[in-house]
Amino acid sequence: MCAGYGAADRATLTVRRDIAVEVKIGVQHAPREIVLESGQSAEEVERAVGDALAGKARLLSLADDKGRRVLIPADRIAYVEIGEPATRRVGFGAL
Structure with missing residues (x-):
């Protein structure tokens, strides 16, 4: 599953499908x-x-x-804007 990644990287690859966090990242010299x-x-x-900005990693x-x-x-x-965690809604219903 995670070929080429170390044990520490595998821990950060954990993705929860039931909770989503919206992340907006502004990139210098990019229009969007x-x-x-x-x-x-x-x-x-x-x-x-924080690790990327502190110089611990060259890439975010x-x-x-x-x-x-x-x-x-x-x-x-x-800049980086991190939204509030929101559970995903499934199905059709009144909002």
């Missing part, structure tokens, strides 16, 4: 922001952003809710 819904917790996203690496990876050079991050 990157928006993704992540199955990672808000704390995991914040930790990954996040997983979206479909398991895809988004990689952004840490020195190009302008």
